[in-house]
Amino acid sequence: MDKKQALKTAAYDIFSKKGYKATGISEIAKQAGVAVGSFYNYYDSKEAIFLDVYVDENNHVRQSMMDEIDWEGDAVELIGQIFERSRSLVSSNKILTEWYNPAISEMLHSYYSSEKGKVANPFHQFLVETFTNRMLAEGYSQGKIQEVLQVYQLFYYMDTHITETDLPNVSQTIETLATYFVKGLFK
Template sequence: MDKKQIIFNCGWELFHSKGFKDTNISDIAKMAGIAVGTFYNYYSSKERLFFEIYIKENEKFKKRIVESLDMNQDPVTLVRQIVEQNIGAMNSNKILKEWYNRDLFRELEHYYEEVKGDDDSIRSLYTGLFKKWKAEGAIREDIDDELLPAFFDSLAYIDTHKEEIGIRHFPQLIQYLAEFIMKGLTDFKK
């Protein structure tokens, strides 16, 4: 295994167990069996290593979500499961939880956009589902195809303001908003 991969693995282990703030470069170097200066031959900062680790962790998580879903469920139930799994992972995984770190979020968001561009598997998933549901007549015909994903993109915006909304209520709020959106899009009657 090359040094960069060893640094990556040690960084992942430390970020996963201690979180971003409580992990420092000297901890990573010590665990990797390298000098601190050697770390900088591979990564310009702790943040850059973390961002790379975050992207990989997020990809693994999203893949697990997609593999666990029954795509034949009704739209409201399926979206509810996606949101619940997303919230659960964000709350239980110290690496993914850093998405909510106000000191790190903007840089992480920029790095994510730089590296991933439009390649977001969850967004691709629900965009594909909207097309499928529209073709099947399970979703409203009067809403433009380009507008449909914007409903869920708006949840991501709300997600970045959870502290202002109130952390205590936030997970339940997102679940309800996703449900209300889907009920509105499917013209759900109960």
């Protein structure tokens, strides 16, 4: 295993046990068998390695959602399934719960709202493709599909810009909004 991968593996292990704040670079380096000075040959900061670990963990969890959810079912139930699975998988994951940690959330939200973050987010790409194909199958015009995708972009924007600090229960509020939007769309 190369040093960068050893650092990432150690970071994943420690972050998933202790969380972001309680984890130190020296602890990651020590567990990886790498000198602290060498850490900086691979990562600029604790934030940088955390982002690398977070993205991989998020992709892993979202892939399990893509595999487990019935994407052909009732659209309103589908929204409920997406949010329920997401809540259940994130709430039990010490790395992914950092999405709401003010010490690191701005960096995470900034990454995921950037073009690079959107393009490198397989779950985002999957949702756009799945819902576009579903609307095409239902006979929606290209214009209507673009309108709906704009609303989806607004949901994505809210998820990457509004925190629990800004609006308590933001996740539940976004779910309610998405549910009623889809009910109106497919009624």
